[in-house]
């Protein structure tokens with residue numbers, strides 16, 4: 528197996544989470560007697576370009592199919608983040624009715640709606656037909672396909688003033704062709720921004736539950752520099768964001784475009800990564816041990832609660848929770864009674880692998896559990912405030928990452 532960017536042979540394992548089904552493959556109740564397919568989940572680091580990556584074990588179109596149940600608009604903090612981005616970018620770059628904003632993985636139009644409100648033309652590129660349909664109902668036009676050099680040449684050649692992608696860069700199997708598509712679709716003075724969870728936060732805060740099959744790469748600025756430069760694009764700014772446990776937002780432009788100043792933030796972040804040791808193997812060794820410690824801590828907590836006859840449930844049928852539950856080997860009718868999720872698309876289905884049932888959040892009020900484990904820990908504050916009524920019966924919220932914490 529070779530590096531998806533530089534083709535160097537991959538031999539160094541960063542983290543091995545054994546096998547599990549794809550994290551977003553919720554099981555419908557009528558399929559409860561059907562088997563699920565388990566795939567290995569092993570992460571490597573390339574010693575030549577430092578891209579951290581999983582093996583491509585399944586074709587991406589088999590994962591991002593019409594059963595894909597992630598609808599962005601269900602998180603209010605994420606919507607606020609999207610709106611802020613639209614406001615900031617519009618004032619910084621001065622878009623108007625002659626501009627074109629392209630979003631890659633535009634989902635249900637959660638972000639483009641804020642540009643559309645300002646009468647700036649928008650176009651989404653979204654591979655899942657069911658989410659694209661919801662976007663179209665909001666009047667947001669979408670190309671239903673995977674973004675790459677082919678779609679860029681056919682439909683977007685040099686047309687985009689802004690190409691935005693939030694939490695998509697890490698989900699791309701062919702990262703070289705994807706970035707080549709950006710190069711093709713951008714106007715000569717166009718701007719591209721991508722947001723992605725920062726590898727350095729994953730390592731620092733033990734965020735191993737952000738590892739799943741749909742997430743092909745775990746990105747540092749160091750590794751991306753080589754990916755973008757190979758396609759003739761360069762960074763001109765980088766921002767640190769609190770989203771998803773610590774993300775980076777990169778700003779790129781054509782290397783030939785001299786109209787933009789390169790912010791000192793770029794060199795500063797590269798230097799910071801160098802000081803952490805991102806370009807050394809030592810940085811990546813020892814992560815597996817931390818992962819196993821977290822698994823043991825979480826299982827000890829669940830077993831102790833069981834012994835004390837306490838009821839434990841989960842909040843959020845997110846991919847993160849599935850990685851954690853499957854690596855810990857927790858199953859239905861065992862240590863966690865059920866999981867609730869605000870999205871109707873997930874309710875009354877079973878979690879992949881663990882097969883824990885998913886219900887409407889009202890189930891918590893009915894059953895008054897002692898502990899509610901928040902799986903999407905990045906939304907911990909929002910969820911614990913929204914559901915603070917569990918205090919009425921002495922319930923507690925729990926998070927497992929970066930370490931077991933009972934709130």
Ligand SMILES: [Zn+2]
Nearest residue numbers: 530533573576
């Ligand atoms: Zn490489």
